[in-house]
Amino acid sequence: MANKILLVVPEAPAPAGEAVVNERAIDKRGIRLGVLDNSKGNADHLLKFIVDAVKAAVPVASVVSLRKASVSLPAPKDILDRLAGEADVVVSAMAD
Numbered sequence: 001m002a003n004k005i006l007l008v009v010p011e012a013p014a015p016a017g018e019a020v021v022n023e024r025a026i027d028k029r030g031i032r033l034g035v036l037d038n039s040k041g042n043a044d045h046l047l048k049f050i051v052d053a054v055k056a057a058v059p060v061a062s063v064v065s066l067r068k069a070s071v072s073l074p075a076p077k078d079i080l081d082r083l084a085g086e087a088d089v090v091v092s093a094m095a096d
Contacts (some may be wrong), residue, residue, distance in 0.1 A: 030059030034087025036075060037067040038094055046093045054091070062086070 033054060037043050044067075051063060064086045066079050083090050 015047050026058055027061070028059070029055050029064045030061035032086060032088045033060050033063045034083040034090035035063060035065040036079070036083060036090055036092040037065065040090060040094050043093050047091065050091050050093060 031054075033051065035047050035051060037047055047065070051065075053075075054060060064083065066075075066082065068075050068079065
């Protein structure tokens with residue numbers, strides 16, 4: 001008599017939905033790019049690659065780069081407020 005093996009894949013199916021894409025016009029002067037470093041090791045290196053790639057793809061008027069004091073805590077309000085006021089787009093990354 002053969003034994004049966006039941007395999008269970010613990011992945012939920014992807015929810016059905018539509019991607020919402022809004023085209024944003026880029027000012028002739030370029031975007032104001034915000035960078036939030038979460039303070040993990042090598043995040044600064046990864047973010048530099050991302051910033052360089054963005055600069056190669058679209059005009060960038062300015063870059064504001066801020067770093068959280070602790071990887072395990074959320075960004076403080078003053079950092080979030082500065083990014084909201086000085087950036088059109090914010091990039092954050094984790095690395096190790």
